[in-house]
Amino acid sequence: xxxxxxxxxxxxxxxxxxxxxxxxxxxxxxxxxxxxxxxxxxxxxxxxxxxxxxxxxxxxxxxxxxxxxxxxxxxxxxxxxxxxxxxxxxxxxxxxxxxxxxxxxxxxxxxxxxxxxxxxxxxxxxxxxxxxxxxxxxxxxxxxxxxxxxxxxxxxxxxxxxxxxxxxxxxxxxxxxxxxxxxxxxxxxxxxxxxxxxxxxxxxxxxxxxxxxxxxxxxxxxxxxxxxxxxxxxxxxxxxxxxxxxxxxxxxxxxxxxxxxxxxxxxxxxxxxxxxxxxxxxxxxxxxxxxxxxxxxxxxxxxxxxxxxxxxxxxxxxxxxxxxxxxxxxxxxxxxxxxxxxxxxxxxxxxxxxxxxxxxxxxxxxxxxxxxxxxxxxxxxxxxxxxxxxxxxxxxxxxxxxxxxxxxxxxxxxxxxxxxxxxxxxxxxxxxxxxxxxxxxxxxxxxxxxxxxxxxxxxxxxxxxxxxxxxxxxxxxxxxxxxxxxxxxxxxxxxxxxxxxxxxxxxxxxxxxxxxxxxxxxxxxxxxxxxxxxxxxxxxxxxxxxxxxxxxxxxxxxxxxxxxxxxxxxx
Numbered sequence: 001x002x003x004x005x006x007x008x009x010x011x012x013x014x015x016x017x018x019x020x021x022x023x024x025x026x027x028x029x030x031x032x033x034x035x036x037x038x039x040x041x042x043x044x045x046x047x048x049x050x051x052x053x054x055x056x057x058x059x060x061x062x063x064x065x066x067x068x069x070x071x072x073x074x075x076x077x078x079x080x081x082x083x084x085x086x087x088x089x090x091x092x093x094x095x096x097x098x099x100x101x102x103x104x105x106x107x108x109x110x111x112x113x114x115x116x117x118x119x120x121x122x123x124x125x126x127x128x129x130x131x132x133x134x135x136x137x138x139x140x141x142x143x144x145x146x147x148x149x150x151x152x153x154x155x156x157x158x159x160x161x162x163x164x165x166x167x168x169x170x171x172x173x174x175x176x177x178x179x180x181x182x183x184x185x186x187x188x189x190x191x192x193x194x195x196x197x198x199x200x201x202x203x204x205x206x207x208x209x210x211x212x213x214x215x216x217x218x219x220x221x222x223x224x225x226x227x228x229x230x231x232x233x234x235x236x237x238x239x240x241x242x243x244x245x246x247x248x249x250x251x252x253x254x255x256x257x258x259x260x261x262x263x264x265x266x267x268x269x270x271x272x273x274x275x276x277x278x279x280x281x282x283x284x285x286x287x288x289x290x291x292x293x294x295x296x297x298x299x300x301x302x303x304x305x306x307x308x309x310x311x312x313x314x315x316x317x318x319x320x321x322x323x324x325x326x327x328x329x330x331x332x333x334x335x336x337x338x339x340x341x342x343x344x345x346x347x348x349x350x351x352x353x354x355x356x357x358x359x360x361x362x363x364x365x366x367x368x369x370x371x372x373x374x375x376x377x378x379x380x381x382x383x384x385x386x387x388x389x390x391x392x393x394x395x396x397x398x399x400x401x402x403x404x405x406x407x408x409x410x411x412x413x414x415x416x417x418x419x420x421x422x423x424x425x426x427x428x429x430x431x432x433x434x435x436x437x438x439x440x441x442x443x444x445x446x447x448x449x450x451x452x453x454x455x456x457x458x459x460x461x462x463x464x465x466x467x468x469x470x471x472x473x474x475x476x477x478x479x480x481x482x483x484x485x486x487x488x489x490x491x492x493x494x495x496x497x498x499x500x501x502x503x504x505x506x507x508x509x510x511x512x513x514x515x516x517x518x519x520x521x522x523x524x525x526x527x528x529x530x531x532x533x534x535x536x537x538x539x540x541x542x543x544x545x546x547x548x549x550x551x552x553x554x555x556x557x558x559x560x561x562x563x564x565x566x567x568x569x570x571x
Contacts, residue, residue: 056525057361058108059397060404063527064192064467065102066111066539069548075483077463081554082190087410088237090298090340092347095410099553102542106359109542113527115518116468116535123520124513132512136312136323140389156370156381156393157331161204161307168225169432171204178219180206181307182228183434186421187446188501190458191467195440196474196503198511198530200311200322202435203418207231208303210283210293223282226250226266228432230280232422233268234297235413240266241425250281270297274340294337299414302377306332306416312515313508320508322435326391327515329383330402332416336377346375350408364403372399374407376415385519397525421446441498455500456490461554465500468529469537473507474500507532 070076084098102109141163161171161181171181181204188194193201211227214220226245233240247253247260256267256277270276280288280295287293293301308330312323338346353360365373371381380402383391406415413420423431428438446454459465463483465474478489478500492499503511515530 054364054366054400055397056112056400057364058105059112059400059525060362060364061104061108062401062404062467063111063113063116063529063538065104066113066542067468068537068539069550071463071469071483071537073483075463076549076551077461077469078548078550078554079191079462079464079467079469080548080550081461082458082467083405083409083411084553085410086555088298088413090296090343091410091412091414092344093350093408093410094555095408096553096555099548099550101548102539102546103358104542105361106544107361109544111538111540111542113529115523115527116529116531116538117540118526119534120514120517121533123517124510127513127516129509132509132516133315135389135516136314136325136512138389139324140385140391141326141329156367157333159307159329159331159383163309163434163436165434165437167429168221169429169434169437170221178212178221180209180212182206182224182432183437184419185423185427185431185433185435185438185440186418187423187443187454187497188440189417189421190455192529194465194501195313195320196501196507197466197471198313198515199327200313200435200440202309202311202322204307204434205419206305206307207284207301208293210287211280211301213283215282215286217283220282223250225432226254226281227284229266229425230254230278230295231300232419232425233266233278234295234299235419236268236422237297238268240268241430242266243430250285252279252281252285253277254281268297294339296339299337299339300334300416302334302337304334306330306418308332308418312512313503315505315508318505320502320505321439323512325385325389326383327385327519328394329391331371331381332406333379334377334414335373335379338375338377343376362403362408364400366396366399366403368396372396372402374403374415376407378406378415380406384524387520387522389519395525398528401528440501441496443497445494445497453490453494455497456485456493459490459500460485468531468535470531470535473503 064079067079069078069080078099080099081096084095086094086096141159161179162173164172164174165183166172169183171179171183173179183202183204186203188201191197193199205228207224207227212219212224214223222245226242229240229242242254242263242265245254245263247255247263251260253260254263254266256269267278269278274297276295276297278295279285280293284293284301288295293303295301308328309326310328310330312325312327314321314323367373371379373379380399382394382399382402384394384398386392406412411417423443425431445456448454448457459474459478462469463479465471465478478486478493480486489499510532511530514532518524518528518530
């Protein structure tokens with residue numbers, strides 16, 4: 001344990017915290033970082049016990065992790081690989097071995113998400129199609145005049161986006177001012193985030209003010225757009241095409257050709273030692289030179305914010321689309337920066353902790369006002385639908401679910417999912433647009449690094465179209481009665497992801513009704529996954545080290561780059 005405690009001190013020394021948050025937030029992140037490596041409670045000594053008490057202390061383990069991988073005929077399927085995978089630096093967690101067994105802490109072996117097994121059919125049958133459509137078409141975020149948000153500063157963060165986007169994806173206030181938020185289009189992560197499984201969602205990102213300003217500290221959309229392109233290159237670790245930019249005016253060789261001219265791409269370039277000539281532009285360039293912000297491959301600068309809406313499905317005739325009503329509004333802010341060295345040490349500490357204390361629960365830092373903090377330097381909070389349809393702050397148990405998906409997974413990039421999946425720059429508006437501007441449809445299927453089609457691989461490997469392996473509509477559409485993928489449907493998917501992602505109008509209405517019942521019950525702590533009946537394909541409990549019967553884990557989500565360090569293996 002002494003070695004782990006020293007490791008925690010080392011990791012904290014790697015973190016650079018220049019947050020504008022209050023000192024308590026900084027203390028929480030620093031303590032969580034240290035506690036993560038040391039395997040101790042994450043609550044600071046002076047914190048009120050009620051701020052950290054959870055009804056379900058293992059709520060960070062998602063309901064999907066209890067899914068049965070072997071079906072009644074004895075065939076083995078693998079939905080686990082989508083999250084538990086090999087990583088790419090500066091993520092050093094390789095948790096692909098998690099695909100092989102239900103290796104839960106002792107207290108988490110009983111499935112706490114009892115909504116999966118509850119029959120809500122009596123309640124859903126009482127809802128008419130007209131009633132649910134009226135419900136989902138009401139905007140529970142803005143005033144009826146659509147002029148301003150009604151929930152600023154309600155949950156420890158400012159819900160200050162207007163969801164009104166221009167031709168470059170920038171969010172605009174009614175007076176046409178920029179809110180700083182920008183929408184981007186992305187390929188939904190395979191599984192629960194595909195609309196066919198219950199919800200639509202959209203993601204906005206905002207960078208700190210220096211990234212939006214020119215050298216004279218005035219807002220400059222061109223500067224902001226270039227900085228977003230630089231960030232995209234860093235997160236994807238690849239070159240990014242841009243509109244023609246005058247490098248002389250920003251003083252940065254964006255395309256890496258050794259001279260200042262006109263750039264039409266941001267070139268991703270780092271040498272073996274991690275050094276680069278790439279830079280932010282505008283006021284952020286000066287902040288970088290002064291050491292007040294950061295630029296690193298695979299990492300967001302401190303102060304980055306995300307706003308993630310989760311919405312109902314709207315239905316008009318046979319067409320299904322994104323609804324006005326929000327189920328949730330999720331928020332993330334990076335309040336501390338941990339470099340690649342610190343990230344590697346955290347992964348090593350997590351692996352050691354799991355080996356030494358396999359039944360220890362994850363240390364969580366959750367403040368009742370400010371939200372959940374992670375050892376990667378992020379703060380998460382969110383609003384969720386109250387019984388009357390308004391939006392309320394999420395409880396500690398509800399926030400704990402954020403931590404499970406945003407830490408300790410090999411698939412994430414700096415603890416996040418969406419920007420790494422942004423549509424390429426050759427797309428409409430270079431991929432900077434909201435789904436309200438162009439529907440999630442008619443997009444070609446994305447490919448994995450080895451050339452395999454991503455969603456097709458998910459269907460074939462999982463033998464289903466959702467994490468719980470319960471989406472009967474996808475099963476009937478894409479699989480034969482024997483469970484074999486239908487070649488004609490897979491071929492259609494290659495050219496249009498909409499044939500998989502969108503449910504039928506009938507299924508969409510049923511999913512909306514099922515979630516409306518959960519809202520009325522306010523039973524989210526028992527699970528918020530949308531199901532159309534009790535799920536028989538999920539374990540109510542598992543035994544110690546129960547096998548999944550998956551013989552070989554799917555390890556590679558993307559190709560490793562030359563010179564990348566070997567990721568840690570987390571059992």
